[in-house]
Amino acid sequence: MENVSKPIASKLLEIGAIKIQPDQPFTWASGWKSPIYCDNRLSLSHPEVRSYVKEKLSDLIKSTYPEAAGIAGVATAGIPQGALVADQLDLPFVYVRSKPKGHGMENLIEGKLPEGSKVVVIEDLISTGGSSIKAAQALQKAGYEVLGLLAIFTYGFDVASENFVKAGIEFHTLSDYPTLLDVAVEQNRIRKDTLQSLNNWQTNPADWGK
Numbered sequence: 001m002e003n004v005s006k007p008i009a010s011k012l013l014e015i016g017a018i019k020i021q022p023d024q025p026f027t028w029a030s031g032w033k034s035p036i037y038c039d040n041r042l043s044l045s046h047p048e049v050r051s052y053v054k055e056k057l058s059d060l061i062k063s064t065y066p067e068a069a070g071i072a073g074v075a076t077a078g079i080p081q082g083a084l085v086a087d088q089l090d091l092p093f094v095y096v097r098s099k100p101k102g103h104g105m106e107n108l109i110e111g112k113l114p115e116g117s118k119v120v121v122i123e124d125l126i127s128t129g130g131s132s133i134k135a136a137q138a139l140q141k142a143g144y145e146v147l148g149l150l151a152i153f154t155y156g157f158d159v160a161s162e163n164f165v166k167a168g169i170e171f172h173t174l175s176d177y178p179t180l181l182d183v184a185v186e187q188n189r190i191r192k193d194t195l196q197s198l199n200n201w202q203t204n205p206a207d208w209g210k
Contacts, residue, residue, distance in 0.1 A: 005175045008056065008153070015043065017042040019037045020190055022197055035201055040077065069117045071093050071119065072144075096139060108138055109139065123135075129163040156177040156178060
């Protein structure tokens with residue numbers, strides 16, 4: 001499969017789905033200061049980018065998990081991306097809530113696949129991997145075989161890789177933080193003298209900016 005890491009990063013920067021502001025950092029819900037903000041949901045508003053992401057995720061599934069019999073999206077941002085991929089591959093689709101619905105059937109998983117179905121999970125972004133792993137484990141508990149998880153972008157934190165290894169779940173992404181920095185420098189979106197600080201954030205995000 002072709003390497004799409006740079007084109008994906010370039011397109012996300014172009015539409016403003018990823019912003020890099022080392023001098024005016026963002027504050028995450030966790031309290032971490034971050035020089036980057038990623039909102040891949042914006043890709044849904046740009047048909048050309050939306051189609052490109054859908055096609056590349058679908059290609060990755062065909063090459064890596066050709067035996068996939070279903071697609072599962074992670075609520076909320078992974079739901080539309082997963083549904084687009086499922087439609088592209090003509091496969092059934094389910095999605096996993098962050099917590100069970102508080103009324104009716106109190107479902108955690110919406111939709112249904114044959115028991116034991118081989119499933120690929122779709123997420124939009126991986127930070128620590130916590131919510132993605134939780135969704136995959138919910139699918140496993142429901143009797144499905146999780147082949148792996150795919151996402152559009154990852155910050156590349158060591159803790160995420162460690163968490164996925166501990167959970168025994170494979171994951172792949174279309175693009176990543178180091179590639180993003182390369183593209184941003186090439187396009188003069190960031191100064192080269194900020195690279196050390198930006199690399200330090202990836203290594204130790206909890207203490208960056210303090």
